[in-house]
Every structure is written in structure tokens, then in C-alpha cells.
Amino acid sequence: MRLGVLDIGSNTVHMLAADVRPGGRPLAKTSDRTVLRLMRYLTPDGAISEEGVVALEAAVAQARRVADNEKVDELLATATSAVRDARNGGDVIARIEAALGQPLQVLDGETEAELTFLAVRRWFGWSAGQLLLLDIGGGSLEIAAGAEEMPDAAASVPLGAGRMTVQFLPNDPPGEEDVERLRAHAKKTLAAVLPQFLALPRPDHVVGSSKAIRSLARLVGYPAPGWSGTDRMLLPRASLGSWIPRLARLPASARQELPGITPDRTFQIVAAAVSLHAAMTVLDIDELEVSPWALREGVLLRYIEQLNWSGTRS
Secondary structure: OEEEEEEEOOOEEEEEEEEOOOOOOOEEEEEEEEEOOHHHHEOOOOOEOHHHHHHHHHHHHHHHHHHHHOOOOEEEEEEOHHHHOOOOHHHHHHHHHHHHOOOOEEOOHHHHHHHHHHHHHHHHOHHHOOEEEEEEOOOOEEEEEEOOOOOOEEEEEOOOHHHHHHHHOOOOOOOHHHHHHHHHHHHHHHHOOHHHHHOOOOOOEEEEEOHHHHHHHHHHOEEOOOOOOOOOEEEEHHHHHHHHHHHHHOOHHHHOOOOOOOOOOOOOHHHHHHHHHHHHHHOOOOEEEEOOOOHHHHHHHHHHHHOOOOOOOO
16 A cells, blocks of 8 residues: 655655555665745744745645556655744644645654654664664754664653754854854753763664764765765764854855755754754764654554554455
């Protein structure tokens, strides 16, 4: 059967269609993305402006059309921190559901971390042992850790790249003082969730997922031994730290000329780098591995687990 996952995030509205069967891995068939950067539509009181809601409705309607054209049997529609935390979230959800023609599942931060962890566990396999996951979106940063498919600890903190750009790095390029203010804020915010992760066994693998982390790995990382290109990338904390001042000195228009920095990430890549580097520092992570699977794949996998496959064609 063909499933679709619609991920309404802080930066993009992304619809992934994939063919699934019992015991098999999801096979991606179509991917449709609309870049919104919802954080730029936030009003001073934390609501999404009318202009932003209209843009969101249009993006969701576009994703619905693609899903229909791809003949998906079921569309799993989810929203994360931008909608979850908006002051007018209830009204925004109602309008999204009207544009979709179906209910929307709004994921809380811990569930988002758990689903992303499930995807990473499946990608790396049981032999990977104890995993520690970092995932940076536009509105939040998720952390999860454990040795099973369900993490022993999971947390979500409001350190997403878009949110931090709006709050701490409004100038282009940002000044050094603003970058340091963001760094201090990130470490202070992470301190509240740090004990639950430091109490767990040392991870066998530290994994980063999300488009922002993949972009940073292509900029400052290198292929894992035995691999080539971007199939398996490693991202060292020291290299990331040395690049942050260089990224911050460049205007956004120049950052997109760098390897791995796509136009939709260029405005918020500095904040992503600072948040990630702060998390790696407080968690004492020297290097992380990059996972190609993240939240969308986790949503798919969880849904597949719950299906009754008897009498269903693969």
C-alpha cells in the first residue's frame, strides 16, 4: 500500500509518499516540499499572522493535491512546534484541517523525539547499542537516548533554528555579541534537561538527524571510514565550532554559495550551528553521525506497526 506523511514544520511543509509492505522498509516514491519559514510570520504576541496562515493553507492544499495524484491510501498529517506553540494554534489547526479535508495530529515535543528516535534506531539497527539522538527543527531541538526502540529519556527544548534566528540573530549578518547571547541562552536552556541524559550509559553512537544537521555535515564534516560522498557523514564538534564565526560574518546571500547550505536554510544556519554546538558541548559529544531518516520515517514506521495486514495487498 502507499502511505503519505505530511510534516507541517516550522520551516517547511513536506509531503512524503512511500510504498510499504509487511516486514519491508518504506520505499520513498515522491517528495513535495514548500518552504514557509513560519517563524517570520509570528506576531509579537506569539500568534501566526493572517499572511502566514494563508501561506500555510496554500502549502497544505498543494501537498493534498500531490498526495491525491500519487493515490496514497492514507495520508498521515502531523504538525510540530510552530503550530503547537502558536498563540492562535487552535484556529490555525482548524484552518489546516479544512484545507486538508481531514484531521491533523499535533505532536508534542516528547512524542516528536520518540518518533525520530524510532526512525534512527531502525536505520542504525539493534547492533548500534546505546544511541543518543539530536534533531534540530525550525522551532525546537529534540534529544532522545536509549538502547531500545523507545528511548529511556526524551526531551524537546525551544532551541530550533528559526525560533533562535528571530529571537537572537535578527541582523544579517549577526553580530558577535548576538551569537554569544544565543550560545549562553542555549546552554542555560539545555541545563534543565541535561541530568536525565547524563544519568544514562555512555552512548555507543551519537546521531544527528534533520535537514539542518545534514547541511552542516556537508559543510564541516567528512565521510565515515569506508564510505564516500554524503552516504555516511560524520560531524565533529571542533570543526563546527571553528565554522560558526565564519558563518556569522557572512550575509545570508553569501552563505548559500557554501557547500551543503541550500537557499531555504541560509537565513537560519548560524542559529542551527550554535544550538547544535551548544548541545554537543554540554553533552560532551566530540562527533556525531548523520542519519538520513528522521521524523517522517518515524511516523511511517509507527503507523505500519499498527496496521492489520491480513487481507491487505502489499
